[in-house]
Amino acid sequence: MKIELKQIPIREVIENYKNDEEEGVVGYKGKLNIRPKYQREFVYKDKQRNSVIETIRKDFPLNVMYWVKNKDGTFEVMDGQQRTISFCEYIDGKFSLNFQYFHNLEENEKEQILNYKLMIYFCEGEDKEKLDRFIFNTGKKMREILELIRLKYGINYK
Secondary structure: OEEEEEEEEHHHHOOOOEEEOOOEEEEOOOOEEOOOOOOOOOOOOHHHHHHHHHHHHOOOOOOOEEEEEOOOOOEEEEEOHHHHHHHHHHHOOOOOEOOEOHHHOOHHHHHHHHHOEEEEEEEEOOHHHHHHHHHHHHOOOHHHHHHHHHHHHOOOOO
16 A cells, blocks of 8 residues: 655645535545545534634644545545535635634635645555555544445445
């Protein structure tokens, strides 16, 4: 399995961002499936969602994210969906932080958010290798992991 760490600015992730029932949740010029079918729905509470934005605004590091590179050149978020949707929805004007919507921020504040660099591991390899890496790095409960594997790949993990 090939794993490569890259820094991607938020402005690239939100390019062509869409969150709708027909097209799903996509970004990164339409090449990133932010919520693949094996991922849970958005479950962050307001406090968690706001914490993501505050972390970015203070220029503190967010946890690393994992994207899977598909054979067709597209990507899927393996880990980091909740954080990604949080900042995309904020920039898209879906919620405010401390009564400030993104579009009401000063230009330098907007630029600071858009230029914030995310640490993303890009993973390439066979499905089982990607799953092994995901299990190792996320620390999810085994029940959740097995359900994720069953939904995504239709296999039982042993």
